[in-house]
Amino acid sequence: MNQPRIDTSPKVSDEVRRTTCYMCACRCGINVHMKDGRVAYIEGNRDHPVNKGVLCAKGSAGIMQVNAPSRLRAPLKRVGPRGSGAFEEISWDEALDLAVSWLKPIRDTAPEKLAFFTGRDQSQSFTGWWAQQFGTPNFAAHGGFCSVNMAAAGIYTMGGAFWEFGQPDWDHTKLFILFGVAEDHDSNPIKMGIGEIKARGARVVGVNPIRSGYNAVADDWLGITPGTDGLLILSLVHLLLKAGKVDLDYLARFTNAPVLVNGDPKSPEHGLFLRDDDGKELVMDRASGKLAPFDQPGVRPDLAARHRRAGITHRTVFQHMAERYLDDRYAPEAVAGETGIPAKKIRALAAEIARVAFDEAITLEREWTDFRGETHKVMTGRPVSFHAMRGISAHSNGFQTARALHVLQILLGSVETPGGFRFKPPYPKPATAHPKPHCKATPGAPLDGPHLGYVQGPDDLCLTADGSPVRIDKAYTWENPMSAHGLMHMVISNAHAGDPYRIDTLFMYMANMSWNSSMNTGGVMQMLTDTDDNGDYVIPRIIYSDAYSSEMVAYADLILPDTTYLERHDCISLLDRPICEADAAADAIRWPVVQPDRDVRGFQSVLLDLGARLGLPGMVDEGGAAKYADYADYIVNHERKPGIGPLAGWRTGGDGRGAPNPRQIDRYIENGGFWVSHIPDAAAYYKPWNAAYQDWAVKLGLFDSPQPYLFQLYVEPLRRFQLAAEGHGERQPPEHLRERIKATLDPLPIWYAPFEDGHADPVEYPIHALTQRPMAMYHSWGTQNAWLRQLHGVNPLYLPTKLWQAHGFADGDWAQVSSVHGTITVPVAHMAALNENTVWTWNAIGKRKGAWALDENAPEARKGFLLNHLIHELLPARGDGLRWSNSDPVTGQAAWFDLRVKIEKVPPPDRSQPAYPPIKSPVGQGPGTLAWKVGE
């Protein structure tokens, strides 16, 4: 054969620069191959703890993000009406002077008039600190409209939840059960884990109305009715308890199952724990028959105890649980109708869980010592693991549902044991070890403490003397007492309504609030542009920072253009949303692997500059000069407390604790952009109770002293809110919320129907409507990426076979979809692997004409659509004059997935409805043809 000779060893690149991805929130390590100083190719970093070399479609497409025509180019000042997109470019000095001229008077007189909310921010420990120094109580990031139910339920129950808090023990688990997830939370690690366990024959079960993505590869799929996951989980609890398939030893030692509960309905402490004089929960020692604090050495807490004191009978938490969950209300036959899962399937799943947990228990020969001083020869695992995210939490019953799932894991004894769920440092960290919320604003001074935290009862709510909300988003009020991440989705609506008050400046970062990040998108656009009787905007000033020409840009008065993730410094900090593994603490940086070719600046550096110009404490030195040159300077030199800074690696004097090291960022770059510190083997499991882990965590600076604690099957702070609603205590809820608080803030997991079922007649609106995010896209960002938009350029509404046939749909048809709130007209497609009463579409594919540097006739702008138009941030008015938020009553999480709709077939329109007029693009439109090789 006369074969051509080809070069099989071409030069790959001039240099590899290793940094951290930001194509989604997963934060994988990437190798950026450079040619002629430009980005040529991106691959996963094999040494990185998160992705170990693999990389998803988004990550590999990063080159098209750093080249995207949608990148903003310079600071912008609005010159046309708000919403038009008419801007003029201004200098950074002009931009910052303008911002100071708005913010300085606010700080000096009424700091709460600034509402500063950041979206998909990965620097919340910094942005929160900035807001605290400014003095406004009105700060949060996007957790309130994302997955705070999952996070808060996990923290209150066991000191952490999924994703950043912990992960399945992929190396040992034998049964992995996945409840509704957005497929980028957690992106690559979940795919890697599923691949690993399937390769060794472990079973994967998916519980999700939609069988796509991870659910498509699940060995078994339970196509559950949206909003009923909690009921399914409690039915599993019912079956397992009834069969005695729970880990009694684990429950007695490590949870509050044996803690004694006041059983006197007349007592102001009814439902609270019996405690000793030091405030420690009391248990009955089964050996001596005497009361003892839970942590007393040698105590054998008795799950079956009953104790009478001062005429009041106290029973254990475990007995309360048995009484509730053994009830036939939770029998499979009783829940099959609501959940859409046949009773036989529920029994089969429960039995498989029982079989794997108890017949396939695994033992690691590792000695460890618990917090009571008892040494255990082995570590015994119940190799059943779970993962869940927004699918179960973005409902108005999401907090209790997420609680139920955490309780199920604990009953099995599979949390922090081999084969189960494992925390990642700095978790486990119970609610009591977190700060409480702070909200006291003083003109010209910082806030009295960090904004966000974990309340323990009514005393910790953020209320004024007259009981009205302190915060613009009404976080930490009786409407949603445990709103640990704030309620970003209510900020614009409340500010527009002047409820609880009006603000002066809305300052947002990376949050596409006039489009896919808001409920009631059309309404939000109207609120942002609404004027008062004087013709002034109701929300007087809006500052926005984004790297790209998103829909939100047009609705701001001042744009502070951010860099892309390859052009900036960042830190992925242990103080924030870390990237640790179950076996290691880790943090990471981003650094400018290329310099911006536009007049843009990293937002965090801009915020420091702005802080210095405003003279904010901590951002200026004694002489009033800027303390930090930029964000990189802050990352290295800022100390949150002595020896603890944003990065834990390579501090002077050691890892974790130590003085700032001027070479710290260089050391990170040399190490591939990250730092990792492994947990000793004997400390790797039982972390909340393992003395070796606690000591390791103190040494690293995660805690200041060992903090062993019990898992909270029964969450006493919830009961404190119920007690208030029952009339006990000084701080009382408003009358209209009493019954709801009694019903929903139950200290043991419950299930109640999603609130939407109460106002959208299930007969008139019989269909559940959901969105999912495709694995290859992240929020609205993917569409500006020339490669990714070819994967997901359209988003039909997928209909199950039953609805498809009932309405006589055929390929190419369109449907009108209506909720109690609105109507959209959209293209439809058939999908068989779908819950028969559920329709869904890909999230955030639909685009506003003029945004993202796309052609106005791009399919995303022509046929793409948002379900957001059908979802309101408020529940329908009840005639009581009150604005009821469409959120979880415990945490305030946006109840996106409660949505009910009806559909009808309609003639195809020329584009999806509603259609909005184009916005003027500040960056023009992208080029037609792309064909290049970098370096040639």
Added chain:
Amino acid sequence: MTTLPQSTDRKLGLVIDLDTCVGCHACVISCKGWNTENYGAPLSDTDAYGANPSGTFLNRVHSYEVQPPEGTAQLVHFPKSCLHCENAPCVTVCPTGASYKRVEDGIVLVNESDCIGCGLCAWACPYGARELDAVEQVMKKCTLCVDRIYNENLPEEDREPACVRTCPAGARHFGDLGDPESDVSQLVAARGGVDLMAEQGTQPVNKYLPPRPRDRLDDVDVLAPYLEPVTTGPQGFLGWLDRALDALPGGKE
């Protein structure tokens, strides 16, 4: 008309696990990135930000639904690229000899300098695995990353196709399918790997591992004993609890 080699020294190819492919498109984009920068002309995109974006890809993922007569429907993600067939019709149909199958490893390549962009090979391929680049007007196809797998400028562990290196779910495997002892051959044997559209007689080197049977959890009742109630009623449950606690290590028994 171009001839195929009588045999090849090795049969390098991919084994793609349809049981674990989650359809994430990581392989698609990693391939696009590597092959834009490397072998032959860049993979172009036309109307990249417009109404009809269309680009060249050497690897795409399709999704198919399977509705069994009984029970729930399934979704199968199906990555597809050149299968480097032993009896490759795309090679024999090539009028210029641009398409060829390498003797040393069986990789099917297009010599772009000889390609006239006639498209006959794409028409002959029963898998639709070749794409004519709209800008360069040459035929593009999977090279099995021939410029990675032997590349001495890469660390040895990286000498595998970009799609295999990046696959998060570990659903893609690379090796010599001509060697029955190789990891990939062993995997094919163990998992019942199949030829795609074997009836076409193309003898593809790439193999697909079929999805394992799904939805068998409640097929049989062997699990029922695991849910045998310990007793009936709350009082009975407490009695059981008492006995069970006594039976724990350190209990009375």
